[in-house]
Amino acid sequence: MTDVPFIAPDTPDALPVHALTADQTQAFLDERGGAVAAWAGVQAFKGQAGRVLVVPGADGRPERALFGLGDGTDPMVWGWLGARLPAGDWRIALPPAGADPTLILTAFGLGTYQFTRYRTKEPLGARLVPPPGADVATAARIVAGVSFGRDLVNAPPNDMGPDALEAAALAVAADTGARVEVIRGADLISQNYPLIHAVGKASAEDPRLVILRGGRAGGPKVALVGKGVTFDSGGRNIKPGSSMALMKKDMGGAACVLTLFRLLSEAGLDAELTAYVSIVENAISGPAMRPGDIYPTRKGLTVEIDNTDAEGRLILADALTRASEDGNELVIDMATLTGAARVALGPDLPPFYTGDETLAGQILAASAATGEPVWRMPLWSPYRDDLDSPVADMKNSGSAFAGSVTAALFLQRFVDAPSWVHFDVFCWTPKDRAGRPQGGDVHAVRLLERMLRDRYGVTG
Numbered sequence: 001m002t003d004v005p006f007i008a009p010d011t012p013d014a015l016p017v018h019a020l021t022a023d024q025t026q027a028f029l030d031e032r033g034g035a036v037a038a039w040a041g042v043q044a045f046k047g048q049a050g051r052v053l054v055v056p057g058a059d060g061r062p063e064r065a066l067f068g069l070g071d072g073t074d075p076m077v078w079g080w081l082g083a084r085l086p087a088g089d090w091r092i093a094l095p096p097a098g099a100d101p102t103l104i105l106t107a108f109g110l111g112t113y114q115f116t117r118y119r120t121k122e123p124l125g126a127r128l129v130p131p132p133g134a135d136v137a138t139a140a141r142i143v144a145g146v147s148f149g150r151d152l153v154n155a156p157p158n159d160m161g162p163d164a165l166e167a168a169a170l171a172v173a174a175d176t177g178a179r180v181e182v183i184r185g186a187d188l189i190s191q192n193y194p195l196i197h198a199v200g201k202a203s204a205e206d207p208r209l210v211i212l213r214g215g216r217a218g219g220p221k222v223a224l225v226g227k228g229v230t231f232d233s234g235g236r237n238i239k240p241g242s243s244m245a246l247m248k249k250d251m252g253g254a255a256c257v258l259t260l261f262r263l264l265s266e267a268g269l270d271a272e273l274t275a276y277v278s279i280v281e282n283a284i285s286g287p288a289m290r291p292g293d294i295y296p297t298r299k300g301l302t303v304e305i306d307n308t309d310a311e312g313r314l315i316l317a318d319a320l321t322r323a324s325e326d327g328n329e330l331v332i333d334m335a336t337l338t339g340a341a342r343v344a345l346g347p348d349l350p351p352f353y354t355g356d357e358t359l360a361g362q363i364l365a366a367s368a369a370t371g372e373p374v375w376r377m378p379l380w381s382p383y384r385d386d387l388d389s390p391v392a393d394m395k396n397s398g399s400a401f402a403g404s405v406t407a408a409l410f411l412q413r414f415v416d417a418p419s420w421v422h423f424d425v426f427c428w429t430p431k432d433r434a435g436r437p438q439g440g441d442v443h444a445v446r447l448l449e450r451m452l453r454d455r456y457g458v459t460g
């Protein structure tokens with residue numbers, strides 16, 4: 001595995017990293033004494049979470065490093081190590097008992113991510129000898145997958161429009177041997193996806209539904225449904241500049257779904273896996289939908305456009321209907337659906353919604369195992385009447401209250417499957433976090449990869 005950029009071969013050249021919780025640090029330094037203790041004192045190294053202190057040798061070159069684990073509770077803290085160690089090969093002198101070595105290696109790799117497509121930048125260049133017991137192939141697979149997803153989100157909207165996002169989906173299909181169905185432009189009308197068409201018809205690049213089919217044919221059917229708005233101007237209900245600035249990331253749900261599809265295909269998930277990716281640009285031009293427009297839906301309900309900026313739920317609705325028709329037993333949708341989710345929980349904690357208690361438990365267990373946080377929020381049915389319209393079966397946005405909840409309730413109307421979960425993901429890291437450098441990200445992907453592998457297993 002020497003071809004993985006963040007993994008070092010197991011040779012004696014790798015320099016030691018002493019990983020220390022805040023509680024362990026003083027005793028370690030007292031016992032060690034000498035230059036290491038003096039240097040740590042001068043630099044006020046106290047085992048602070050994520051702190052990397054390189055200790056130089058007599059020749060001025062790094063001899064070892066100290067790494068702070070803080071209170072020792074964050075399994076992702078190792079991400080800081082990948083981001084902050086100088087270039088070179090390193091080994092963890094004594095990996096903490098009880099820590100998952102695969103997760104240590106994965107977090108380290110995730111921390112080394114950089115988006116370099118548009119600027120020349122020296123790669124960070126730190127590599128880690130896999131800690132004993134680490135599943136190196138799994139760590140490498142997860143890091144490569146997440147990096148692929150981050151690249152999709154980080155790509156600028158002029159290079160990641162509907163054509164390019166479709167091409168990215170087709171590349172995933174080619175890599176994984178998936179079968180592909182694409183319904184594009186006017187075909188969305190003739191094949192009855194009116195909402196995907198309505199949202200995307202104002203763009204120079206056609207709206208489309210891209211469907212990838214993989215996994216084991218005949219296995220339990222699992223659907224991944226993604227919001228792929230390559231740029232969200234808000235439409236005629238145009239966003240102010242400050243809100244529009246980041247809207248290249250509005251295809252984050254599609255990036256999550258494509259990443260998951262790739263990871264699960266590589267793992268050989270023992271289920272029939274279908275990705276339904278709704279791809280549009282929410283643009284402004286003559287044909288753009290208007291507030292007050294009423295559209296039919298694949299499901300047969302009519303929807304009044306209350307706000308053209310509530311477009312994500314529209315393109316998901318037709319895709320969710322299709323996923324339900326296809327007989328999927330589990331439907332998972334992922335979307336950068338509301339600003340309200342971020343107001344409620346901030347950028348690092350995506351809410352999820354499901355009425356399936358067993359599934360919720362599986363998700364939370366996988367969240368704990370992967371160090372990827374999510375928070376369950378309620379499908380609070382009394383708020384359903386927020387979406388009542390005087391002229392249509394429903395409207396696409398409600399009151400100013402509980403925006404993430406009412407968006408989930410909107411989606412729920414279009415799902416007819418034994419089990420469904422919706423993730424309102426943010427897909428952006430405003431400031432560096434452990435294992436998550438500032439910029440685009442895919443959320444809840446590592447935990448869903450784990451959850452689905454645990455739930456369905458993998459083929460031999």
Ligand code: BES
Binds near residue numbers: 309311396397
């Ligand atoms: N893509 C946005 C949601 C969004 C905004 C996600 C900011 C992350 C950060 C979505 O299409 C949208 O505009 N939602 C509106 C809905 C409203 C008009 C009912 C929102 O959240 O304000």
Ligand code: MN
Binds near residue numbers: 282308
């Ligand atoms: Mn919008």
Ligand code: ZN
Binds near residue numbers: 229311
């Ligand atoms: Zn949007």
